[in-house]
Amino acid sequence: MSCAIVFCEAGPEGMIEASLRTAGLARRLADELVLCGRELPGVAAEQARQAGARRLVSLAVPGYAPRGIARALWQLAERLGASAVLAAGTDHGNEILAHLGALSDEEMVANCLAVERRGEGYVVTRQRWGGSLLEEAHLEARRALLTVAAEAVAPASSPEPEPVGEESFEPSLDPADLSVTASEQREQAAGVSLASARVVVSGGRGVGGPEGFGVIEEIAEMLGGAVGVSRVVTSLGWRPHREQVGQTGTKVTPELYLACGISGAIQHLAGCQSAKTMVAINTDPEAPIMSRADYAVIGDLAEVLPALRDALAERLRRQ
Amino acid sequence: MDLLVCLKRVPMVGGRIGLLPSERQIDTAMLGFTVSPHEECAVEEAVRIVESQGGQVTVLTLGPPEAAEQLRDAVAVGASRCLLLEAGGKEWGPMATARAIAAAAEQAGPFDLILFGNEAADTADFQVGVRVAHLLGRPVATGIKSLSVESGAVTARREYRGVEESFVLQLPAVVSVKEGINLPRYPSLPGRMRAKKAVIETLSPAYSEEGLSMERLVVPKVERRRAAVLGEGREAVGELVDLLEQLGILA
Ligand SMILES: Cc1cc2nc3c(=O)[nH]c(=O)nc-3n(C[C@H](O)[C@H](O)[C@H](O)COP(=O)(O)OP(=O)(O)OC[C@H]3O[C@@H](n4cnc5c(N)ncnc54)[C@H](O)[C@@H]3O)c2cc1C
Numbered sequence: 001m002s003c004a005i006v007f008c009e010a011g012p013e014g015m016i017e018a019s020l021r022t023a024g025l026a027r028r029l030a031d032e033l034v035l036c037g038r039e040l041p042g043v044a045a046e047q048a049r050q051a052g053a054r055r056l057v058s059l060a061v062p063g064y065a066p067r068g069i070a071r072a073l074w075q076l077a078e079r080l081g082a083s084a085v086l087a088a089g090t091d092h093g094n095e096i097l098a099h100l101g102a103l104s105d106e107e108m109v110a111n112c113l114a115v116e117r118r119g120e121g122y123v124v125t126r127q128r129w130g131g132s133l134l135e136e137a138h139l140e141a142r143r144a145l146l147t148v149a150a151e152a153v154a155p156a157s158s159p160e161p162e163p164v165g166e167e168s169f170e171p172s173l174d175p176a177d178l179s180v181t182a183s184e185q186r187e188q189a190a191g192v193s194l195a196s197a198r199v200v201v202s203g204g205r206g207v208g209g210p211e212g213f214g215v216i217e218e219i220a221e222m223l224g225g226a227v228g229v230s231r232v233v234t235s236l237g238w239r240p241h242r243e244q245v246g247q248t249g250t251k252v253t254p255e256l257y258l259a260c261g262i263s264g265a266i267q268h269l270a271g272c273q274s275a276k277t278m279v280a281i282n283t284d285p286e287a288p289i290m291s292r293a294d295y296a297v298i299g300d301l302a303e304v305l306p307a308l309r310d311a312l313a314e315r316l317r318r319q
Numbered sequence: 320m321d322l323l324v325c326l327k328r329v330p331m332v333g334g335r336i337g338l339l340p341s342e343r344q345i346d347t348a349m350l351g352f353t354v355s356p357h358e359e360c361a362v363e364e365a366v367r368i369v370e371s372q373g374g375q376v377t378v379l380t381l382g383p384p385e386a387a388e389q390l391r392d393a394v395a396v397g398a399s400r401c402l403l404l405e406a407g408g409k410e411w412g413p414m415a416t417a418r419a420i421a422a423a424a425e426q427a428g429p430f431d432l433i434l435f436g437n438e439a440a441d442t443a444d445f446q447v448g449v450r451v452a453h454l455l456g457r458p459v460a461t462g463i464k465s466l467s468v469e470s471g472a473v474t475a476r477r478e479y480r481g482v483e484e485s486f487v488l489q490l491p492a493v494v495s496v497k498e499g500i501n502l503p504r505y506p507s508l509p510g511r512m513r514a515k516k517a518v519i520e521t522l523s524p525a526y527s528e529e530g531l532s533m534e535r536l537v538v539p540k541v542e543r544r545r546a547a548v549l550g551e552g553r554e555a556v557g558e559l560v561d562l563l564e565q566l567g568i569l570a
Contacts, residue, residue, distance in 0.1 A: 011480075064484065066461075067459075089445075091461070091462045091477070091479055092479065094438075094445040094446075094461075095445075095449070095461045095462070097446075098445055098446035098449035098450070098461070099449055099453075101414075101446055101449075101450070102417075102446070102449050102450045102452075102453035102454075103453065105414075106530075107412075107414065107529055107530045107531045108413070108444075108446050109531055110438075110443065110444050110445040110446065111443065111445070121530075124531075125537075127443065128441055128442055128443055128536070129332070129336070129440065129441060129443065130443065131539070132332075132336060132538075132539070133336050133345075133441075133536055133537070133538060133539070134536065134537040134538075134539055135442075135533055135535075135536055135537075136533070136534045136535050136536075136537060137531050137532060137533045137534055138531070138532050138534055139530060139531050140530040140531075140532075141530045141531075147445070176458075179458055179489070180458045180459065180460060180486050180487075180488060181486070182484035182485065182486055183484070183485045183486075184482050184483070184484055184485075185482065185483045185485070186481060186482055186483075187478060187481055187482065187483050193481075198568075199568060223563070223568055223569075231356065231498075234498075234499075234502075235502070235503075237502055240499075241498060241499030241502075242499065244498070244499070247440070248355065248356045248357055248440075248497070248498040249498070249499075255566065255567075255568065256563070256566060256568050263334070264334065265333050265334060266332055266333070266334065266335065266336060267332075273541070277566055279559070279562070280546060285548070288333075288334035288335065289546075290545070290546045291544060291545065291546070292541065292544070292546075293544075293546040294544065294546060294547065295546055295547050295548075295549055295559075295562060296546035296547070296548050296549065297548075297549050297550060297551070297552075297555040297556075297559055298548060298550075298551045298552075298555075299551050299552035299553070299555065300552065303552055303553050304552060304553060304555070304556065307553040307556045308556050308559060308560070311556045311557065311559075311560045312560060312563075312569075315560050315564070315569065316569065319569065
């Protein structure tokens, strides 16, 4: 009987959506699904049951020590004879599986969208260029180590839930496994977070300079949203990098993405293509963003944005 | 401090990606080349450390002979030594890449700190820095957004899901950084002159196959839509506000 292990990230509210989607993909790769994680909250057992897991293993690793967690995963995989170990393709998931690949000297395949068995190996489809390009590859490995681009994978349908066995696993760790451990400090949330904002009002080179962002901020605030920017804007020092949307910035998933003076380079779109509705405001009706946006206003931001702000203020006042 | 920064030459793709008929490579005929923004920031960080603490910055790339261009770009902003590991026209996976870099670092070093970008712009394997650290027996941190070096250790910080994570690594160490850690400078005129004259040392690392073999590249099918034009200029604003109302954004 084959088994696949998924390392799940969890907070007090439970295991994160990305980990659960990864579990959905993992379930199809082996007969038995095992979920594991650190500091799992009580609700995790029910989540594991819904995900079709037969076991939920709590890893006894003190603190976020990526190499220590990887060591624990390796020992657990050896003990269970696992044919695959997976994690969500987050900063933590990619980091831990990279350590696991290095410790065990095995391939690690990052940000997969689809994985299927083929003979003794696997066929994988994975993301390159932040998802703007896909790679189809054949993986031949004793044990498949994979991370999953969870935001691009649909949640799996719920299987018939069966009882889940809960256990804890005590790895044997070297001092070097724990020498790099995070000290953690919860950050003060300042305003609406870009990654989870319902509305993102983004400005690019077409905004013309740092002053131009005053009206963008006002519109974002009226819509209860966050300000986003393109890389040109951060490279020129007009706005801080934490507002950058794209391949080397933040990935956003809003209901509305309002792209103002942004041309629509693939590296920018890599960060905003899962927006439900995209509206572009641009002087150039032929800009690449026009073939990705749902709606467009052709015009100069210097004229359109102040008028939009005033019209919104008027409409909101009447409501 | 002796620092090593590892870079990868990638095509500067803009509005769309085109593939060669083999479906194994991007058509770069009309494209310039660059490195990932993460790597530009790694070079800048290394140069700042050397400016405040002394030492020198070496830059390394595994790639075709043309990748000397990316090494020279780094010299133009403050790096001083260049290592080109010849890829010999082969596709190098992340395991072979890490072995080549680790061997070169031992041969050309010792280096107190080795910096990487968090992931390469093109292949995005998210692992070469970590593998190099394991091969050299050094501590490693990834995705770092702030770095400070003091008395034989680095403190590396990043933000993850609303938590600030901070790691202390004893030197020698390996760190991969993300864009945003600094704002890279532009090359100066003397920098450009130095870049022209820079000596490129070449090494021929040993190649090895690995278990993951690419079969083909695919440009994902995105709906090629045509944005519905709401109007032009100020006149379109009424329509736009109506649309936002219909979408439930004003609720
Ligand atoms: C490896 C790599 C990673 C990258 N990562 C990112 C990333 O994370 N995020 C990102 O954004 N970019 C990224 N880039 C850069 C990207 O390729 C583009 O250079 C960048 O997105 C362009 O920004 P822009 O659209 O603001 O500027 P431009 O491409 O210059 O476009 C400006 C647009 O504004 C319009 N405009 C000009 N004036 C006005 C006006 N007055 N009113 C209305 N419209 C106007 C123009 O018609 C044009 O469409 C990356 C590049 C590389 C190589």
